Amino acid sequence: MPEVKLAFIGFGNVGQALARLLLRKEMELRDRYGITFQVNGIATARHGIAISKEGLDLNRAIEIVRQKGTLNEISKITVHNNEEFLSSCQANVLFENSPVNYDTGQPAIDHIRAALNLGMHAITANKGPVVHAYFELTELARQKGRKFYFESTVMDGAPIFSLYRETLPAAQLLRIYGILNSTTNLILTRMENGESFDDAVRYAQSIGIAETDPSGDIDGWDAAIKLAALASVLMEYPLKPQDVEREGIRGIDLKAVEEAKQEGKRWKLVCSAWRDGKVVRARVAPQKVPVDSPLFNVNGTSSVVQFETDVLGLLTVFEQDPSPDTTAYGLFADFIHAVAG
Secondary structure, eight states: OOOEEEEEEOOSHHHHHHHHHHHHTHHHHHHHHOOOEEEEEEEOSSSOEEEOTTOOOHHHHHHHHHTTOOGGGGOSSOOSSHHHHHHHHOOSEEEEOOOOOTTTOTTHHHHHHHHHHTTOEEEEOOHHHHHHHHHHHHHHHHHHTOOEEOTHHHHTTSOHHHIIIIIOTTOOEEEEEEEOOHHHHHHHHHHHTTOOHHHHHHHHHHTTSSOSSTHHHHTSHHHHHHHHHHHHHHSOOOOOGGGSEEOOSTTOOHHHHHHHHHTTEEEEEEEEEEEETTEEEEEEEEEEEETTSTTTTOOTTOEEEEEEETTTEEEEEEEOSOOHHHHHHHHHHHHHHHHHO
16 A cells, blocks of 8 residues: 555644554555555645655654644745645645534635645544535545545544444434533533532643533533534434524522432433434423433533444443543544445
8 A cells, every 4th residue: 555645624622633643554554455655745834844755754743733833834835824744745635623613614614614625534533524414525525536524523533433334324313312511411420529610610621521611512512513424424414503492501509400410310411312203303401301311311521322223223322431542542533434345
């Protein structure tokens, strides 16, 4: 197999974790899968752009970003935007990890569309393109003989999409049920231990789980877009996050948490999607779940999703305490499937 040339758009925590994983698994990729690689380009919003057709020093790139330097100093080519970047780096695979846009999926959609048109496989952890352009980008990838993969978009490295793609042919998904947002689950877990809502949010921010503006999590947008992605891909129904009935956890206080505990229940931000005739309906809302629920013992930053199909009944996937490293593994696994599969 010829050497695979890689490009990164976005090189934050997940991108850097992926770079470290590629370096750590370099020998295994070569010996087990016949894959060798070089990184031809890295484009970031804050740390500049680097391109080298001979290959960048990935360790040096990681160190430059860690020290808040600029990647321009190691670039062999000067470009001014991501469109020029993609056409100049001559890569075979794009890892697209720019920040998510809940409303439109841009500019990630344009990045992926351009990469596919240039003959690259496109792999992303960005939920926006899956929700807002899954059918278009999947068809474009088919036409170009490339892959558009996105395993890391919903449950980090947990194999949700590849589970269906590889092992459940002709299984019709009837219902999705679960906890898809780690931040709200952590907040609710800490409130059960007596911490106020505001203090729990601040803790989530301090460990990097919640953003400076946590509204995307606590108002249910992140859960809604993940649920829309699952419905779009696995139920083959073009659901948008704006179509999801949505309620966040702002209305839950310590009194409500204590009352639930006295009932033998726990508050969870529950995601559900189900077929209703020819349409798919979806809801994200806090619920008190009983002890016999598969959601009851999902604590901290862990997630769970349960699928009801027409052939297997209930199938549950649980992910414990995800991190940028687990998200990076989902991208890494997609990379192997794309180039070796």
